[in-house]
Amino acid sequence: MRRNQVAVVGAAETTELGVIPNMSQIQLHADAALNAVADAGLKLSDIDGIATAVETPQQIAHYLGITPTWVDGTSVGGCSFMLHVRHAAAAIEAGLCKTVLITHAESGKSMIGKLPRSIPADSLQGQFEAPFGVYGPPSMFPIPVLRYMKTYGITHEQIAMVAVVQREWAAKNPRAMMKDPITVADVLNSRMIAYPFRLLQCCLVTDGGGALILTSADRARDFPKKSVYILGTGESVETPMVSQMETFNSSRAFKIAGPTAFREAGITHKDVDHLMIYDAFAHLPLYGLGDLGFMPHEETGKFIADGHTRPGGKLPLNTNGGGLSYMHSGMYGMYALQESVRQMRGIAPAQVKDAKISVCHGVGGMFAASGTIIFTNEK
Amino acid sequence: MAEPARARPKPTPETQHFWDGTQAGELRLQRCDACGNVYFPPRPFCPSCASRKISVFKASGKGKLYSYVINHRPAAPGFTPPYAIAVVELDEGPRMMSNIIDCPQTPEALELDMKLEVAFEKLDDKITLPMFRPAKG
Numbered sequence: 223m224r225r226n227q228v229a230v231v232g233a234a235e236t237t238e239l240g241v242i243p244n245m246s247q248i249q250l251h252a253d254a255a256l257n258a259v260a261d262a263g264l265k266l267s268d269i270d271g272i273a274t275a276v277e278t279p280q281q282i283a284h285y286l287g288i289t290p291t292w293v294d295g296t297s298v299g300g301c302s303f304m305l306h307v308r309h310a311a312a313a314i315e316a317g318l319c320k321t322v323l324i325t326h327a328e329s330g331k332s333m334i335g336k337l338p339r340s341i342p343a344d345s346l347q348g349q350f351e352a353p354f355g356v357y358g359p360p361s362m363f364p365i366p367v368l369r370y371m372k373t374y375g376i377t378h379e380q381i382a383m384v385a386v387v388q389r390e391w392a393a394k395n396p397r398a399m400m401k402d403p404i405t406v407a408d409v410l411n412s413r414m415i416a417y418p419f420r421l422l423q424c425c426l427v428t429d430g431g432g433a434l435i436l437t438s439a440d441r442a443r444d445f446p447k448k449s450v451y452i453l454g455t456g457e458s459v460e461t462p463m464v465s466q467m468e469t470f471n472s473s474r475a476f477k478i479a480g481p482t483a484f485r486e487a488g489i490t491h492k493d494v495d496h497l498m499i500y501d502a503f504a505h506l507p508l509y510g511l512g513d514l515g516f517m518p519h520e521e522t523g524k525f526i527a528d529g530h531t532r533p534g535g536k537l538p539l540n541t542n543g544g545g546l547s548y549m550h551s552g553m554y555g556m557y558a559l560q561e562s563v564r565q566m567r568g569i570a571p572a573q574v575k576d577a578k579i580s581v582c583h584g585v586g587g588m589f590a591a592s593g594t595i596i597f598t599n600e601k
Numbered sequence: 602m603a604e605p606a607r608a609r610p611k612p613t614p615e616t617q618h619f620w621d622g623t624q625a626g627e628l629r630l631q632r633c634d635a636c637g638n639v640y641f642p643p644r645p646f647c648p649s650c651a652s653r654k655i656s657v658f659k660a661s662g663k664g665k666l667y668s669y670v671i672n673h674r675p676a677a678p679g680f681t682p683p684y685a686i687a688v689v690e691l692d693e694g695p696r697m698m699s700n701i702i703d704c705p706q707t708p709e710a711l712e713l714d715m716k717l718e719v720a721f722e723k724l725d726d727k728i729t730l731p732m733f734r735p736a737k738g
């Protein structure tokens with residue numbers, strides 16, 4: 223894909239985030255979509271492309287009254303929206319559609335109008351994982367981390383620092399769910415969930431949503447808000463079974479999606495001003511820093527523990543507070559994208575001064591999928 | 602009301618040999634006749650070279666502890682927390698999820714790379730699960 227041919231011209235989250243007991247999941251999609259359309263100064267009738275995950279494109283298109291000429295229902299978990307951005311950019315460049323709406327919403331906490339997730343007993347997961355007591359992401363996502371820690375000499379305290387630093391960022395974000403400062407001791411004394419991870423190393427469970435509007439960059443000057451350009455993109459998948467990953471020392475999907483986006487963008491790691499790495503659990507930023515090539519995996523724990531990703535550090539990471547402290551409705555990727563767009567527009571509550579390039583890296587499932595989007599505010 | 606039961610696997614045509622094996626007290630893997638690749642989970646072709654010429658064989662049942670969590674909450678139906686969910690690296694190469702029996706479910710007792718051997722636990726008349734215990738000697 224060519225650089226800077228497509229722009230984000232509208233971006234918004236749901237009016238409220240957190241606990242939203244008065245709205246069903248589909249209405250959360252609509253709330254986010256209407257906010258994004260207003261942000262772009264458009265009408266719903268201007269939208270001719272639609273992408274969403276978990277809910278189907280036909281469900282969201284019909285609910286909103288949109289008649290699309292291009293749809294994408296890629297649903298690979300929490301990074302689906304990174305893949306939607308990539309696919310939408312390609313579709314716009316190819317002339318398949320002009321203005322794409324990407325929506326995410328989940329009634330993750332209140333569970334209103336949310337389809338149940340279940341694992342069929344005759345699926346491979348149902349036969350070769352479910353019988354051994356896996357029960358939701360906290361029992362699965364951390365399974366690789368003890369191996370990773372042993373291989374690279376990462377300590378429990380270093381991983382606890384991921385949560386501490388992200389809480390520092392969350393404190394600067396009025397919409398963050400958890401803002402009170404925490405210490406490494408607080409993290410390591412919080413309730414055990416799935417050893418080695420404790421409550422404060424696991425993502426929140428909240429309600430909310432977000433939406434993005436993309437169009438061709440040559441139209442970008444027609445919009446009321448600052449446009450944010452798509453500089454590079456990448457995607458991959460590995461396996462829906464965490465037990466079947468090639469190795470627990472890295473994520474194959476990360477190692478393809480991230481470097482593909484860097485190559486496409488034509489940038490080096492030194493060019494990155496702002497970074498988002500989807501943090502459903504506290505080990506993910508370490509995997510991300512290593513697999514995206516910012517540093518060898520051995521150095522990731524020390525890098526975060528030394529404070530390089532905290533406010534004022536040289537590599538601001540997860541500046542909204544992340545899935546650990548900002549919000550996590552189940553598929554957090556959309557909120558990481560929203561924060562990257564805010565940073566590139568210069569309107570983030572914890573704004574990184576003069577940031578020009580933002581890397582936004584997502585995970586889907588338990589290292590099952592990955593998508594990376596690199597944004598810039600300079601054309 | 603009966604106790605909630607552990608999730609019960611339902612074999613498919615491609616996996617039946619594996620579940621027949623555990624019932625017979627064997628851990629059965631597949632090997633590609635063309636390239637020698639040993640793989641898991643079961644499928645009637647080699648995921649490395651795509652050959653359909655493959656053989657089922659009885660694995661040694663030996664392996665080592667690759668990684669794990671000790672799940673506290675929420676517990677899956679049929680499990681009493683805390684319990685370890687482990688990934689075992691078999692001597693033949695493939696890895697599989699399992700539980701570690703005859704061993705305290707603690708970080709001290711569950712040492713990465715400890716040697717394990719398969720043990721079979723009957724779930725009901727049709728399904729026997731492959732478990733692992735610390736290897737003797």
Ligand SMILES: [Zn+2]
Nearest residue numbers: 633636647650
């Ligand atoms: Zn082969």
